[in-house]
Amino acid sequence: MNGTNHTVATNTRMSDAIKHECGIAMIRLRKPLQYYYDKYNTPTYGMSKLYLLMEKQHNRGQDGVGVANIKLDLPAGSRYISRYRSIAEKPIQDIFEKIGKKYNKANKTNPEEYMNAQWMKENTAFTGEMWLGHLRYGTHGKNSIENCHPFLRQNNWKSRNLVVAGNFNMTNVDELFERLVSLGQSPKDKIDTVTVMEKIGHFLDMEVQRLFDEHKEDYDNIAINKVIEENINLQEVLANSCKDFDGGYAMAGMAGYGGAFVARDPAGIRPAYYYADDEVVVVASEKPAIKTAFDIEYSQIKEIPAAHALIIDKQGDYKVVPFTNSLPKKPCSFERIYFSRASDPNIYQERKDLGKLLIPQVLKAIDNDLENTVFSFIPNTAEVSFLGMTEEVENYLVNERLAAIQRYSNDVEAMKKVLSFRPRIEKLVIKDAKARTFIADDAHRDQMVAHVYDTTYEVVQKEKDTLVIIDDSIVRGTTLEKSILTLVNKLSPKKVVIVSSAPQIRFPDCYGIDMSRMKEFIAFRATLELLEETKQSHILQEVYQKIKENEADLTQENYVKAIYEPFTDEQISDRIAKIVTPAHMEAEVEVIFQTVENLHKACPEHTGDWYFTGNYPTKGGNRVVNKAFKLFIEGSEDRSY
Template sequence: MSDQIKHECGVAFIRLLKPLSYYQKKYGTALFGLNKLYLLMEKQHNRGQDGAGVATIKLDIEPGKRYISRHRSMAQNAVADIFEYIMKKFAEVEKEHPEKMKDAVWLKENMSFTGEVLLGHLRYGTHGKNSIENCHPFLRQNNWMTRNLVIAGNFNMTNVDELLEQLYDLGQHPKEKADTVTVLEKIGHFMDTEVQGLFDQFKREGNDDNIAITKMIADNMDLAKILKKSAKNWDGGYTIAGILGHGDAFVMRDPAGIRPAYYYANDEFVVATSERPAIQTAFNIPFEEVKEIKPGHALIVKKNGHVSEEQFSEPTEKKACSFERIYFSRGSDAAIYRERKQLGRLLCPQILDAVDNDIKNTVFSYIPNTAEIAFYGMVEGVNKYVKNYQRERLLNREDKITDEELSEVLALAPRVEKIAIKDVKLRTFITQDADRSEMVAHVYDTTYGLIKNSTDSLVVLDDSIVRGTTLKQSILKILDRLGPKKIVVVSSAPQIRYPDCYGIDMSRMGEFVAFEAAVSLLKESGHEDIILDVYQKCVAAKGLPAEKEQNFVKAIYESFTDQEISDRIAQIITPKGTKAEIKVIYQTLDNLHTACPDHLGDWYFSGDYPTPGGNKVVNRAFVNWMEGKNQRAYM
């Protein structure tokens, strides 16, 4: 993506089902879990560069000894920083008492982070302060083991105000207005209620031994019931992992399956992550054996090791995020790789039409680096066109083809080149606003001497175009210097028209070049009344319950075809003084669904939100834009 945006976080969970001595004997280290957690987090590093955190819980620790360990970091390489901190202590033991590193019992009793339940998190902050206090995992502490809670997640709730009000009604007083706090305290409240209910029940049954009752509570806690009550009024996209102090654990996924969650379990361990390839790589697990947590379900691992997937909320129509497939997740997932290639292939008819099928005088490239896989698919599609063209020319001739003509036909092939090259070092130098515009223009470098001046068309593929800022300030200026007669900018994603409210940092209407294009077309055509009408409807809907709101902002786009908006986007992003003709092509919604049939969450493009809170957010975002408020439309 040429315009960088922040997005959802990453989760890594491991539950070791055997004693640490088992892993010492089989794998040569009692730190098997920690080593694997590090791998899982590094293999999902694409999901968070704002910070990271790790927490572990030791099972069956005697009273008075620490059993919860946590460390968080906001260092530039947060994951490495965390594990350097953790492993430094083990390195000291290795140096002074190497025999103790082979004593799993001693390690568990004396060293932090030697727990059987491990939770890691990679953070991408979507809004607000970026401080160590915002880094997961979060702790809710209590002297009762069963009332301790550790959570980390990839989530965003659209109805934080409502959730906070419910906490007030319960008599709580949360320390801040944030969805992480409300989620933690909501689960914590019903966890407390469950513990107290079981305590009272066992007392009524004549049990007077409080120590025995504590164990009975741990054995009998109904985690699915706790999650069902906690999530009753949640509106958002989420994958949330949690550990209770005594050892029960869960990974829950929202009813629409908006956010991703995968897991694998055998008799040695249970592992869950936000991305499937992380599990495959870290544990050498075949693709088909890694399962997806079903929407509205929670993977539950009891302290006794029992593993189940239980429903906590009625699943709705599955709307798994399509942006996951287009851009955010790693393309090393076999399914994602195939889908991204298909996105590129499906663009070929539009691309060939834009260059008048002139393969001989067209250079194909992409804007690094996440568009690379879709680019391979596009090239395959162009090659297929070339082969069909050659077949028609050779088989359907009535006269004999000359050697010269034959050579020309057989020589036809797409010209594939690496044109734009990102200068990473220069990117890190851009710090001061006063110098930003000048520096941004040089973020990308280019390969000279590949374009025939005023003859060639240049096709560049991007995986999505959000704001168009980098295209206008940098890329198109650089590409125009090469002298092409036409530059065709292609997005493997459809036009991004609406804000996200489920964990991706796209919350302001004015940031979308498609919105800017539609508004300018309305003004130019004398239909500013539509803009005012949408505003009035959005304002009038402010007091309505979320489930009764509709997306009024759709009316901004209804007067124009997709192509008309794309053409206006081309005008907006074209820098002054550009000599080449600029054309913009976007993926169609139909093709997106064809390529990603299991990920139909397309609200960014269609405005069809998977939860009622989405409509409330988009309307509020429009009101903020109209009133000049540069703030996101949800808390």
């Protein structure tokens, strides 16, 4: 995704959708193309595998999709790069149906050549050895074909052609733009997708020119192309291109001559995994997509390390090499909480652990009264953490039963009652409409929110039961107030406990999730109210002044942390509960958030927590949060990146 066209999750949730990063898929066929035709008895092997990789990552983007294909070793005059992009209602299906029609036409018009790889390559689009796919969501009304990856940088020299797609955000787009201008370029857009592609393209051009100058005395203009293509150093191209990048990225590229790369940011913020055997090299944003598409074990899938690139040469050989200096590894924890598919066994267990670790807080909130408590969840994203939460309730009950056996050893009926008790689990909230709540118009958003969910009646003891309802996160709180709490109020519970398996979101994200404006966060709004109530609003001006004084360089410190320091997590949670409670709500409402400490216990390998703590993995993050706060104080609706 790029600086103006970030992506958004369609799953409507308690807090409105958190806006989502993208997905990538790459396949490089390593053997001669005829090998796949013969072994799999079809010309569609590469296309079918890319379709599976993308379909199994459709959670990462359903508004816009793009596919590019490169054919190797075609003679001059042959079209060797094909690309389709789509913003149709079902864009993955739309693109692959169009590609499939190319194959069907070839089979219908020249059936005798349909299994001839060379003929297909010369006469049918999307029949090459290199595939790159991308998925995105469109936000801010920006969902046009032009915003869909992959992007092309075209040239008459094969070695200078570049196809780029990525899951990324740069925090220093202005700086990167100025660098391009200083190189003599005049980029058509000031967005990070263009600046990234043009910067890589510039240094690819430089590498080609270096090799041309080095060998021009020894070869003619035709022969020198082969020398250049066999000696291009993509590792060096990336080292020169990316040294100024500040952001989170998993960036995929294919060059027209047959080289390819996937580069991962220095802190490992955005995910990238690969699998290789003697037939293919495959890359995707999520492990389950690779496992499903190629029917392999999870242990065969490897992670591209932070600050490293998977590089594939023209012959199909690959290596994983460093291309920039690494930072402390901080992979995005939201990948584990929400974005990635829970069919990954590690993510599945981590989400269950997130639910389990909330139980001490939940038991306190219900005063250990399990008999009059109903547990439920918001479909569909919180289901796994809900399973973990209810499992931990069962574990708690084991100890309670042991104690009861001793306490009621002479009372068979009492013991039977205790031993047969089970937690009450109901599906109270039902997703009733495929409606989206990220509509820009607030008034229409509220109308949509009110009708996204329905509820189940007659399973709650009126004015006696407490409802415990879990979701993966709470961002804005709009859906809570306008839909969820309004709905469950009709059930007349005694109390409602809203549980978030993620901690309080307090700070903007700038590395791939589109959470950019401070005022959108319910935790920020709650803190503002607390500052005013405790007569500490002067802290806002003090922070603003520090930002103004250091405006020349806002990368050194996150000054915004200071506004949260006067209050405990519980104080902010209590105020959030007041904010989201509808005026007509009769039941008591309590809101519980995951602690940062327990987040790290559940997801020990994914320590990226800047949206919760303000501890950004790159200096550019500090610039973004400080700018976001400054824009808020000044009443500006501009974005901070």
